[in-house]
Amino acid sequence: MELVRGIQNLRPRHRGCVATIGNFDGVHAGHQAILKRLRADSARMNLPGCVVIFEPQPREYFSPGDAPPRLTRLRDKLALLEAQGVDRVLCLSFNRRLREMSAEQFVQQILIDGLGVKHLEVGDDFRFGCDRSGDFAFLQGSGERHGFTVEAANTVAESGERISSTRVRQVLAEGDFSLAERLLGRPFSISGRVLHGQKLGRQLGAPTANVQLKRLRAPLQGVYRVSVELDGVMQKGVANIGSRPTVDGDGQAHLEVHLLDFDGDLYGRRITVVFHEKLRDEQRFDSLDALKAAIKADFAAARAQWGL
Ligand SMILES: Cc1cc2nc3c(=O)[nH]c(=O)nc-3n(C[C@H](O)[C@H](O)[C@H](O)COP(=O)(O)O)c2cc1C
Numbered sequence: 001m002e003l004v005r006g007i008q009n010l011r012p013r014h015r016g017c018v019a020t021i022g023n024f025d026g027v028h029a030g031h032q033a034i035l036k037r038l039r040a041d042s043a044r045m046n047l048p049g050c051v052v053i054f055e056p057q058p059r060e061y062f063s064p065g066d067a068p069p070r071l072t073r074l075r076d077k078l079a080l081l082e083a084q085g086v087d088r089v090l091c092l093s094f095n096r097r098l099r100e101m102s103a104e105q106f107v108q109q110i111l112i113d114g115l116g117v118k119h120l121e122v123g124d125d126f127r128f129g130c131d132r133s134g135d136f137a138f139l140q141g142s143g144e145r146h147g148f149t150v151e152a153a154n155t156v157a158e159s160g161e162r163i164s165s166t167r168v169r170q171v172l173a174e175g176d177f178s179l180a181e182r183l184l185g186r187p188f189s190i191s192g193r194v195l196h197g198q199k200l201g202r203q204l205g206a207p208t209a210n211v212q213l214k215r216l217r218a219p220l221q222g223v224y225r226v227s228v229e230l231d232g233v234m235q236k237g238v239a240n241i242g243s244r245p246t247v248d249g250d251g252q253a254h255l256e257v258h259l260l261d262f263d264g265d266l267y268g269r270r271i272t273v274v275f276h277e278k279l280r281d282e283q284r285f286d287s288l289d290a291l292k293a294a295i296k297a298d299f300a301a302a303r304a305q306w307g308l
């Protein structure tokens, strides 16, 4: 899969493709349905399949303080798009210039001049352009004028409700991991590199791998039963995501994982933490001893759930 960062990096050889546009945060089952259609169009028309995404996502640009937490960082999103058979990703910086583009300019500058789009797949509710003025009817009209076709995919629903990134976030916040798995088409996970922590964990009887979240604001908070794949083996564990109010108050979210029955060094490795079940919310304890006792109880609860 080829990644093109910004329209300035589009070359004449990139012209001529079938395309779709959106945030694709989480690459959930609704997105996967669109991507399946894109693959079919690509084979039928013998053209590469291109996905146009935005970085940051528009809501992160408009309100950085209260944009919803990401389900996938750019790196994970790209890996998931590649796994869905996407040939090319055009990642547009969402900035003032893009924000001020009318729907007409977006079609002309990006879809026609930049990508030479021959066919476009969108969801039935897709809207874009300054003030979200571009919709399916607008795209169809533009297509007739500029010589590309447009198709709208039917809504993909689960339990009678449309699947969306917003819904996946809600379901995760509620701790319903089996529904999240059905919406995502895979279990929810967070990947990252293991960093050195404050080395307090051992004192608490809980050596933990600290997973770097960087700018990811996690869509979860609390203590979870998890598993981590290491050298092809799924290791059972317990994770905490939160600001660790008992020991430090930097306000930053941390993801820490303790692997049950594992004694080894994980520093520097990239791991994927798969979430199974919420055990409790994170709490501020009055003493380290109280925190230690709570963590011990978390391990016992997780062991009981695993049947260990
Ligand atoms: C299973 C588990 C549950 C935890 N629960 C809490 C909690 O409720 N409140 C809190 O302040 N910290 C909690 N922590 C975080 C600990 O404070 C943290 O692991 C400890 O400070 C070690 O940090 P270090 O790895 O940076 O040394 C939890 C950690 C684990 C592994």
Ligand SMILES: Nc1ncnc2c1ncn2[C@@H]1O[C@H](COP(=O)(O)OP(=O)(O)OP(=O)(O)O)[C@@H](O)[C@H]1O
Binding pocket: 021, 022, 023, 024, 025, 029, 030, 031, 033, 034, 121, 122, 123, 124, 125, 126, 153, 154, 155, 156, 157, 162, 163, 164, 165, 166, 167
């Ligand atoms: N459940 C779905 N069924 C069909 N198409 C969908 C579905 N969800 C998203 N799409 C389409 O996939 C493309 C990318 O969607 P996008 O990521 O922008 O929105 P979303 O998943 O609905 O997220 P949000 O909750 O942030 O609105 C758009 O064309 C959108 O209409």
